Amino acid sequence: MTDKIIFATGNEGKMREIRLILADLGVEILSLKDAGIEVEIQENGKTFEENAVIKAKTVMEASGTLVLADDSGLEIDYLNGEPGVYSARYLGEDTSYRIKNQNLIDRLSGVPDEKRTARFVCVIAAAFPDGRIRTARGTIEGIIGYEERGGGGFGYDPIFWLPEYGCSTAELTLEKKNELSHRGKALRAMKEELERERAE
Numbered sequence: 270m271t272d273k274i275i276f277a278t279g280n281e282g283k284m285r286e287i288r289l290i291l292a293d294l295g296v297e298i299l300s301l302k303d304a305g306i307e308v309e310i311q312e313n314g315k316t317f318e319e320n321a322v323i324k325a326k327t328v329m330e331a332s333g334t335l336v337l338a339d340d341s342g343l344e345i346d347y348l349n350g351e352p353g354v355y356s357a358r359y360l361g362e363d364t365s366y367r368i369k370n371q372n373l374i375d376r377l378s379g380v381p382d383e384k385r386t387a388r389f390v391c392v393i394a395a396a397f398p399d400g401r402i403r404t405a406r407g408t409i410e411g412i413i414g415y416e417e418r419g420g421g422g423f424g425y426d427p428i429f430w431l432p433e434y435g436c437s438t439a440e441l442t443l444e445k446k447n448e449l450s451h452r453g454k455a456l457r458a459m460k461e462e463l464e465r466e467r468a469e
């Protein structure tokens with residue numbers, strides 16, 4: 270394996286979590302910005318898997334190095350899985366999460382706890398310079414809260430409530446969120462895959 274991996278994301282919240290999870294891999298992790306890569310990524314897949322692979326492949330082809338990418342989102346059962354793969358684009362890419370989160374709370378107005386079930390999904394894709402592709406998926410189950418809680422995390426974290434912990438994912442430390450989260454699970458599975466490849 271190379272001594273450098275590019276992580277194809279422009280999302281700084283993701284990048285903070287990713288850097289911590291991959292810290293012990295012994296490989297330098299570069300963001301798109303660190304690597305100075307500016308490419309147009311056509312995120313037009315219908316699934317998290319398709320979009321993660323599109324991101325990883327596009328950047329691998331531009332850089333020639335091993336590239337990882339993350340496609341993730343929030344699925345709310347009462348809303349038939351919305352916002353799903355459109356999580357970043359929900360109500361518009363530039364709309365603040367204060368507004369997106371309040372809108373989702375409003376759409377669930379009057380809906381009882383047992384029907385507020387939701388999950389975060391994360392798919393990590395690896396695109397190797399020889400053309401091989403690997404993916405790994407992770408999820409975390411929760412319910413949509415009644416108000417925003419907490420200042421940590423990013424995106425929809427303030428409304429993603431974990432009943433068994435009595436807090437939102439925005440109220441967890443970075444370490445605890447990584448231990449429990451969709452991204453932590455998917456990325457640890459991918460890390461094992463990369464370590465196996467390295468051992469071969």
Ligand code: ITT
Nearest residue numbers: 278279280339340341342343356357423424425426
């Ligand atoms: P990149 O494509 O550059 O990685 P992005 O933010 O556009 O960044 P996605 O298309 O994968 O990434 O959208 C994921 C969205 O899902 C993200 O912007 C958040 O709104 C939401 N999301 C994913 N993981 C989350 C998490 O751990 N906590 C809160 N919201 C999350």
